[in-house]
Amino acid sequence: xxxxxxxxxxxLFRIPYMIRKMxxxxxxxxxxxxxxxxxxxxxxxxxxKRTGVILTSVTGKExxxxxxxxxxYPNHQGKYDVLGIMHTHDRPLSFIIDDKASHGVLxxxxxxxxxxxxxxxxxxxxxxxxxxxxxxxxxxxxxCIIFPEGVYAPHKKNTITEFKPGSFKLAKMAKVPxxxxxxxxxxxxxxxxxxxxxxxxxxxxxxxxxxxxxxxRTNEIAEMVRKRITDAMEEMTGKKQxxxxxx
Numbered sequence: 001x002x003x004x005x006x007x008x009x010x011x012l013f014r015i016p017y018m019i020r021k022m023x024x025x026x027x028x029x030x031x032x033x034x035x036x037x038x039x040x041x042x043x044x045x046x047x048x049k050r051t052g053v054i055l056t057s058v059t060g061k062e063x064x065x066x067x068x069x070x071x072x073y074p075n076h077q078g079k080y081d082v083l084g085i086m087h088t089h090d091r092p093l094s095f096i097i098d099d100k101a102s103h104g105v106l107x108x109x110x111x112x113x114x115x116x117x118x119x120x121x122x123x124x125x126x127x128x129x130x131x132x133x134x135x136x137x138x139x140x141x142x143x144c145i146i147f148p149e150g151v152y153a154p155h156k157k158n159t160i161t162e163f164k165p166g167s168f169k170l171a172k173m174a175k176v177p178x179x180x181x182x183x184x185x186x187x188x189x190x191x192x193x194x195x196x197x198x199x200x201x202x203x204x205x206x207x208x209x210x211x212x213x214x215x216x217r218t219n220e221i222a223e224m225v226r227k228r229i230t231d232a233m234e235e236m237t238g239k240k241q242x243x244x245x246x247x
Contacts, residue, residue, distance in 0.1 A: 003198075004079060004190040007052045008105070015106065018044060022109035029115075038092035041113050044106075045083040053197040054080065054189050058088035060204035064179065069138040070207060071171050073225050074181035075160050075233070076147040078191030080200065081183055085145060088202045095145035096134065096170075121150070127166075135173035145181075146170060148222060157187055158237055163226040165218035172218065177207040180225050182232045205232055 008015070025032045025040055032040075049056065064070075072093075074081060082095050092114070099118040102111050111118065117134050120126045138144055148163035171178050184201040188194045205228055213221050230241045 001191065002193065003052050003054075007048055007190075010051045011047065014047065018047075019106065019109050022106075022113045026109065026112035026115075034092045037113050037115075038086075041110060042086055044110065045087050048083060049087065052189065055197060055199040056084045056087050056202060057199060058202045058204075060206075061088065063204045063206050064089070065177050065207055068176065069141045069174065070143055070177040070179050071138060071174065072143070072145045072179045072181050072204075073148050073163075073167070073171075073229075074145065074183050075229055076149040076152040077157070077183055077185075077187035078152050078189065080189035080191075081147070081152070081186050082145060084183065084186055084189070084200050084202055085181065089143075091143060093143045093145065096130070096147075098151060101151075117144075131170050131173055135170055138170075138174040138176055144170075148225065152187075152191070158184055158233060158239070160226060160230045160233060160241055163222040165222045168218040168221040168225070171210075171213070171221070175210045175214075177209050178213065178221070178225060179207045180205040180228045180232075182229050182236065184233065184236050201236065203232060203236065205229070 011018075022040065022044065025037050029037070048054075072085065074085065086093055094114045094116050096117040096119050097111055099120045102108060102116070102118050117130050119130055134144060146167050148167040149161050150164050153161070182201070182203040182205065184203070185198070186200045188198040189200055208225070213224070216224070234241055
């Protein structure tokens with residue numbers, strides 16, 4: 001965690017300006033296009049990466065659909081995950097975040113800047129309303145990140161835990177491609193005691209078209225996506241995953 005606080009400390013002189021600028025852009029979408037707001041989000045991410053001495057490598061960008069909306073389903077390792085994906089994803093991208101985790105310094109402004117969705121995990125009615133609203137936007141061409149593991153547990157490192165089937169209701173409602181994403185060593189950035197420079201990895205896997213999963217139950221989709229990410233993680237790390245697939 002030291003790196004996270006170090007980045008905050010080293011950027012104390014920038015943070016008031018960054019917060020004001022992000023809040024201004026977020027509050028005036030009529031003046032600042034989605035592309036301009038996303039460019040600012042990536043600029044903030046670059047500052048955080050540079051001051052935190054975080055390097056991120058990417059593979060599989062050719063697998064990203066070139067047209068239309070889609071949903072990225074990555075494994076979840078820590079605070080850096082969204083920044084790592086956005087750093088490697090050129091087109092505007094939003095995300096869904098646990099409401100309880102979305103109100104910290106910079107996090108709230110960053111979420112609003114890219115029009116992120118805040119989900120109240122204990123409120124099924126709010127979750128359904130959010131999914132309805134988001135699915136319409138994604139079907140119309142928006143791209144979005146949702147973490148099927150839910151909250152992250154840094155101690156698990158590169159182990160893939162159970163995927164929550166409910167997160168795949170969003171894809172079923174939007175009827176868009178699912179893009180599995182492998183995040184490796186992302187926990188090292190802000191959720192570990194690693195000293196010195198760290199390198200994280202983002203790997204985009206081949207998309208799963210709606211026609212392939214349309215007739216499947218959400219628990220079946222969760223198992224399929226988790227297996228693809230798990231297999232890719234094993235290939236990247238050379239280590240067999242110890243946890244069983246979803247029941």
